[in-house]
Amino acid sequence: MSDKKFKVVICRDLGPDVMPILTSRKELDLTIWPHQTPCDRKWLLENIQGAAGVVVMLSDKVNDELLDAAGSSLKVVSTMSVGYEHVSLDALKNRNIKLGYTPDVLTDAVADIAVMLALMAGRNTKETMHIVDKGEWANHTWSPFSFCGPQLSTSSLPISPDFPRPSSATKVERTVGFLGFGRIAQATLARLVPFGVTKCIYSTNPSSTTKPSDRSVDDALAERIHLPKGSIYRVDQQMLAKESDVLFVLAPGGPATYHVIDEDFLKRMKKTAILINPSRGTLVDSDALAKALKEQWIWAAGLDVVEGEPNVAADHPLVQEPRCVILPHIGSATFETRLGMATLAAQNVVAGILGAQMPTELVLSDK
């Protein structure tokens, strides 16, 4: 009998919708971490021995220690994440082990949360929800401008020509800015068009900006999402800070973007501006942002990520700011998206072991 099975270690139960992708494969012999907590390191090191594949989460470090424990049988590591900060790419490359990850499937869920945070930050939801939840609604008497913030939509105020329009009501332009202009940024922009966005400016990481802005690419995007020609264009970071009504930070983490939003950047922003970070906490200097909010350099902020998370205490300077909405990194937390990520993670490991093309392989370059 030559039907030797391939051992696969699964660091987390992927749920009844996804597990059949693995359990239905007669070629596989599965070892599954049995608890609803992050996989225990000792258990993993013991069980990975002789495995051909492993499905890991962000919390599982993939390094020499793990790969040595697996031995030469290991062909593929599949992570259920779009990021791979927890994976030593060199260690994989040296051993000729393939890496699967789960890009793209998060785009919709993260773009949704980017728009949601932009609305929440502008509309004082942290303060107002708190008032209701504490039963204090009745203590707040209405006044013409109570709880007001800057409106995301452009105002379509119909003023009679017989009367002068108050200067502050004439603002019918909205510029959204993007630091980083990849797939999630573009999906976020598309969602904002019917809110009346009139202009989109973006800036990419200086280190990756070797090629100049391509007008035809920007205009093609504008046409696709129903914005006028010429309304999307690249600017430098100073202009991005200065002109954005809402600024979305949607760039990768890591040393190249560390604290790219700092005091200098925040000081250049509009007093009515809103800063949204749904990408990585390291891009924003938390102390500088807390100062900017306290001293009202900008209007508000919405964060799904904070540097040093999840160690963010109740007395963290950003938690203390009433106009700083913070969510605990739930950008991809929808059933549809997590199912998509888990499905890709399962498919990647199956394909990698059986020699088929992996749906989403991170090709490890020589550089």
Added chain:
Amino acid sequence: MSDKKFKVVICRDLGPDVMPILTSRKELDLTIWPHQTPCDRKWLLENIQGAAGVVVMLSDKVNDELLDAAGSSLKVVSTMSVGYEHVSLDALKNRNIKLGYTPDVLTDAVADIAVMLALMAGRNTKETMHIVDKGEWANHTWSPFSFCGPQLSTSSLPISPDFPRPSSATKVERTVGFLGFGRIAQATLARLVPFGVTKCIYSTNPSSTTKPSDRSVDDALAERIHLPKGSIYRVDQQMLAKESDVLFVLAPGGPATYHVIDEDFLKRMKKTAILINPSRGTLVDSDALAKALKEQWIWAAGLDVVEGEPNVAADHPLVQEPRCVILPHIGSATFETRLGMATLAAQNVVAGILGAQMPTELVLSDK
């Protein structure tokens, strides 16, 4: 000297951007409630005597008592609100007094909050914000489906054809439903199109549904907001309950719509459905909704209004529900919109007194 001035009573300071519309008019003699609280009734009854016009807020009852106190000089009442539950229309009509109100200018602000609430309810923001604000982020270990909710966007999951797609990941349709389909509902729908909405169904109050659905009107709207022809159509309330992934209640209050969302309606809804009410609290039976959330007939709710507001205590059954996001009626609370409302309120009173056309007069019919 025949330059007798018209007395105008202003029940609330409308702020430095709007007050000049009134103060710059030499024909007017202004009496302004001097505090940042609702206008005192006794003060108002004393000061309105001999007035030609009055600017009121939602909190100021306009009834026979007030109009008798004013006397026959009163020509116009101008309310800074789109609703006029606080105004006795008959009393005005009997005296031939004009009424100004502030419709339309709220459309954008309320549509923004409708979309925001739909996202917030689906993405568990009440629970997750609370975790961060209490400093408990570090206590919540990640798991593949923690904090997940149904995704507003349609999933654009790129699945390799070599692999079966898990059944739950194939949902690429989203039906939004509207109870009431006026200007705010349509502005809300327009905003949701780039989220991937595929179908819009709506139902209007039976009492106002004398004319049948007009396909050409629905199709013209669909074309304007980039939805396919035939994707917007009227249904009955049973179908509306059954088919909506997100249901927006955007209809007027009053007896005709009292508790239109009741147990029977909620029981017909999808288990993954989200109910959003940014209009009037009386449309939704709070006890029925609390039961629906507790027993998971539906997924979540987002409310900007609650019956009996602002008397909503911390132990209110809806405040107690973790998946019920509640805001303290801030739908129109943006600077742009409130400036627009205050501007119209000031313009209406000026025009009404001077005999010009009021920008937004509520014409009091004979019925």
